[in-house]
Amino acid sequence: MDKEELYHYVMRYLNARDCTILEQSPSHITTRLSEAADREIMNRPYYWLYVERTGIEGEPMEITFTFDPDKTFDDKRRTELIHLGSPRLHLIFEACQKNGRFIRLYQESSMSKSGALTPWLCINYKISFISDQKKDLFYPLGFNLINGEIIAPFDKLLDHYCLTPKIPDYHFTLAPIFSLKSAVKRIELYLSQYLKQMDHSWAVEARQRLKQEAELIRSFFENDTERETILKRRLAELEEYEPRIEVAAINLGLFYLETHPLEKATHNLKAERKNIASAAGTNPNQ
Amino acid sequence: MDIPILFKHDWLDVMEQKIKADGPWDQLEFFQLALKATKSLLVPDFNSLACLNHLNDFKPYPHQVEAALKVITEMHGRAILADEVGLGKTIEAGLILKEYMIRGLVKKALILVPASLVLQWTKELNQKFSIPAVAQRKEYMWKQCPILVASLDTAKRSPNREHVLEQEYDLVIVDEAHKLKNPRSKNYEFMLQVKKKYFLLLTATPIQNEIDELFHLVSLLRPGLLGESGTFSNRFVQGKRRTKNNAQLQALLNKVMIRTRRKDQGIILTNRHVYDFYLDLSPEEKRLYEAVTAFVKEYYHEKQGQAGGFSLITLQKEVCSSKEAAFFTLYNMFHKLPEHSPLREKVGGLIEIIKEVREHTKAKKMLELIKEINDKVIVFTAYRATQDYLQHILHENGISSVPFRGGFGRNKKDWMTDLFQKKAQVLIATEAGGEGINLQFCNHIINYDLPWNPMRMEQRIGRVHRLGQTRDVYIYNLTTKGTVEAHILQLLYEKIDLFEMVIGELDDILSRLNLSQSLEDNIAEIIFQSESEREMEIKLENLSACIRSLKDNLHQEDHLAAE
Numbered sequence: 001m002d003k004e005e006l007y008h009y010v011m012r013y014l015n016a017r018d019c020t021i022l023e024q025s026p027s028h029i030t031t032r033l034s035e036a037a038d039r040e041i042m043n044r045p046y047y048w049l050y051v052e053r054t055g056i057e058g059e060p061m062e063i064t065f066t067f068d069p070d071k072t073f074d075d076k077r078r079t080e081l082i083h084l085g086s087p088r089l090h091l092i093f094e095a096c097q098k099n100g101r102f103i104r105l106y107q108e109s110s111m112s113k114s115g116a117l118t119p120w121l122c123i124n125y126k127i128s129f130i131s132d133q134k135k136d137l138f139y140p141l142g143f144n145l146i147n148g149e150i151i152a153p154f155d156k157l158l159d160h161y162c163l164t165p166k167i168p169d170y171h172f173t174l175a176p177i178f179s180l181k182s183a184v185k186r187i188e189l190y191l192s193q194y195l196k197q198m199d200h201s202w203a204v205e206a207r208q209r210l211k212q213e214a215e216l217i218r219s220f221f222e223n224d225t226e227r228e229t230i231l232k233r234r235l236a237e238l239e240e241y242e243p244r245i246e247v248a249a250i251n252l253g254l255f256y257l258e259t260h261p262l263e264k265a266t267h268n269l270k271a272e273r274k275n276i277a278s279a280a281g282t283n284p285n286q
Numbered sequence: 287m288d289i290p291i292l293f294k295h296d297w298l299d300v301m302e303q304k305i306k307a308d309g310p311w312d313q314l315e316f317f318q319l320a321l322k323a324t325k326s327l328l329v330p331d332f333n334s335l336a337c338l339n340h341l342n343d344f345k346p347y348p349h350q351v352e353a354a355l356k357v358i359t360e361m362h363g364r365a366i367l368a369d370e371v372g373l374g375k376t377i378e379a380g381l382i383l384k385e386y387m388i389r390g391l392v393k394k395a396l397i398l399v400p401a402s403l404v405l406q407w408t409k410e411l412n413q414k415f416s417i418p419a420v421a422q423r424k425e426y427m428w429k430q431c432p433i434l435v436a437s438l439d440t441a442k443r444s445p446n447r448e449h450v451l452e453q454e455y456d457l458v459i460v461d462e463a464h465k466l467k468n469p470r471s472k473n474y475e476f477m478l479q480v481k482k483k484y485f486l487l488l489t490a491t492p493i494q495n496e497i498d499e500l501f502h503l504v505s506l507l508r509p510g511l512l513g514e515s516g517t518f519s520n521r522f523v524q525g526k527r528r529t530k531n532n533a534q535l536q537a538l539l540n541k542v543m544i545r546t547r548r549k550d551q552g553i554i555l556t557n558r559h560v561y562d563f564y565l566d567l568s569p570e571e572k573r574l575y576e577a578v579t580a581f582v583k584e585y586y587h588e589k590q591g592q593a594g595g596f597s598l599i600t601l602q603k604e605v606c607s608s609k610e611a612a613f614f615t616l617y618n619m620f621h622k623l624p625e626h627s628p629l630r631e632k633v634g635g636l637i638e639i640i641k642e643v644r645e646h647t648k649a650k651k652m653l654e655l656i657k658e659i660n661d662k663v664i665v666f667t668a669y670r671a672t673q674d675y676l677q678h679i680l681h682e683n684g685i686s687s688v689p690f691r692g693g694f695g696r697n698k699k700d701w702m703t704d705l706f707q708k709k710a711q712v713l714i715a716t717e718a719g720g721e722g723i724n725l726q727f728c729n730h731i732i733n734y735d736l737p738w739n740p741m742r743m744e745q746r747i748g749r750v751h752r753l754g755q756t757r758d759v760y761i762y763n764l765t766t767k768g769t770v771e772a773h774i775l776q777l778l779y780e781k782i783d784l785f786e787m788v789i790g791e792l793d794d795i796l797s798r799l800n801l802s803q804s805l806e807d808n809i810a811e812i813i814f815q816s817e818s819e820r821e822m823e824i825k826l827e828n829l830s831a832c833i834r835s836l837k838d839n840l841h842q843e844d845h846l847a848a849e
Contacts, residue, residue, distance in 0.1 A: 001322075001326045003488070009319065009322060009323075012315065012319060013319060016313065016315045016319070016778075019822065026331075034797045069342065070342055070485075072704075076338065081342065082342050083340075083342040084326070084339050085337075085340030085341055085342055085415070085416045086342065087418070088415055088418060092323075093323035093324075093327070096316050096319035096322075096323050097320040097323055097324060097628075099312055099313070099316040099320070100313070100315075100316030100317040100318070100319055100320030100321070101300075101312060101317075101320065102297075102300065102301060102304050102311055102312055102314050103311050103312050103313070103314055103317045104308075104311045106315060108761060119322070122323055126324065127392075128326065129332075130391075132362040132363055132391075132484075133332045133333075133359065133362075133389075133391075133482075134329070134332070134390065134391055135329060135330060135331050135332045136328040136329055136330060137328075137330065138324075138325055138328055155321070163314060164313065165314075180298065180301060180302050181298070181302075181303065184295070185297065188293050191291075191293075192291055195289075195291060200289060202332065203289050209321060209362070213508070215510075216508070216509070216510030217509050217510045218510075219510055219513075219514065220505070220510035220513075220514050221509065221510075222510040222514070223514075226722045230478050230479075233479075233481065234509060236481075237481070237483060240483045241362070241483075242290075242714075243289055244290045244291070244292060245289055245291045245292065246291075246292045246294065247291060247292065247293045247294065247296070248294040248296075249297050250320065250321060250324045251317055251320050251321060252297060252301055252331070253317065254305065261814060
């Protein structure tokens, strides 16, 4: 995230937490935090414990986040620079990660006729390839709980919908055919196959290296029976470098959708083209 | 190829529960923010340093970035960082730690450094890298603190030892790792036992005496890389200080050691120019100095260095700095001592003498220098009272100045630095205020008084004379003839070429001095326990010779390692 993105991120968090924005410029935000935000990101559990114990009214902090290191203020306000490495930002990240794990939403519909909503399970995966080094892959996946269809990547498709936490009038949800557990089984089978056909040279190299290292270590301790425990420890340390893939879910959503995601996307795309065309004064069908 | 795939299911039960109970569900906004956060922290490739995006106000040098990357990608997290002093091994280690933390490869780390550097390391990791490192103070911390900084000597002693051995560290860093050269030592044995995935050894001098030392260091890190001890000797050793098959040895060492040299990097520090001033005390000042010195000497043995709860050593130093500094101590002493005690009377007498002193010889010289320099100047003093006095006298002479000391919070420090850079001509700093700020825009230092501990002097100089200083640095030492301070300048600092040393070198030398007490205490002992001036001079000269020879040794080894 660059400076601007960080700014919007923090602003979105503050708004989502109902904090009062007292002052803002492109390079700073001064805010009176809400109690919830203060508890989440200000790291002062003892203060809030004290507030609870004594029953007094808690006073959330007033703080200025700056996004430009050169930004200074003449008054003595409490300021903090936000950059990608700043601890406060990471507390905000953690708060969001903790509070944004599970959602359930319905496709909005203005139609007054009845319609069936299909349940889709969306899992945003983080796939990590680990040896002594590590790299990650973001893998958002959608699973149709009625027919087992899998769509990946799924996250962008969701952008085409208007989603609402309440089921729209005249609509009903289809009962899932797949239980959560059997869905997960299917998904993981799919993922395993997907991962197997990837390039594994990194893992081959890592194993080769580990084998050589283990040989060196064994030869070093060969005539040294006294230090068997040290040999074993060093070999055990090596095991931590064994290549492996870890698949974790960042967050999950249960989405009830009336239109199929791919159809919705094409539909939106067409509409968009039409808009552009009509704005340009031409008819795409001609 | 079959790679184990581990699916994490920590969310499954929760989701099932939520579906069953129909909630409670999170908000879409947080769902999206969570996704954005996690995505921004993902690292999509193996061979990059994501940590560079997480640093804010400091930029590592290219050779530091290169070293960190090499350790992670080619050395797989086990390496000796052996850059020459002053090139920033700490920064390299910090980059590596940070990178591993961002990638989630290191959650628990132990950083073992000399006791004198524990706080400095902790501070640097926090300030430069936003790494929440903590200095070890309590026993529970071994287990509870994910990133802990401690001294090797503390860690290896029971009950700490047992705690450390219970932990499984993802990364262990040992600074001043030449302490691990002897495979039969407690240090070495202890480090063999500690469980660790990644392991960094930092030393400016991987070889101190014998080639074998390097063998032992490497074998601690990656046993077998250089063969076992017999084959190593046969293949590579030709006498204690000489090697053979150098190309092969070098190739092996390159797998585990990074040694950047200043000259390879084209990193040239600017020159230093040192001016010592031995000033003549005014008759009143001289009287005060002699009276205080006599008083200190008289009571030093009797009171074991303390009188009325005050350190006599401090008093002796203060009287070299300014009458103000000495006055406060004497004044407080006077009020703490019981009435009618002979000591109190004496102290009262000294205070009377202070009142006679009208002039400040050093201050006059300082004003003269500052006017002559006509540029930014940092004036260092060890004492608050002197600092206040100097600020006052500068103000009287129409010279703008800002104070700076350790007690200031981070913000105030930054503010003062800013004021100094933009508005004031002079920054008056006490020692403790020196650390953690960049003052490279200034290249003149006046030492208004001289610390007895050469490390402190080095730290003062290090504030301005470091990588990034583009101009020559000028150092002015103010001292008065016939005082203890003058002796220290003449017989210690100049004899060991303190002012010519590269920052970091002295630390390296002193850690090899193996003193049973601090260098400062040693110097105090010499000064107060010598029967005559001549004895003191000889003892100081001996100490200097000792440091000097260690220094020459180090330089020789450097050549050896370079071959």
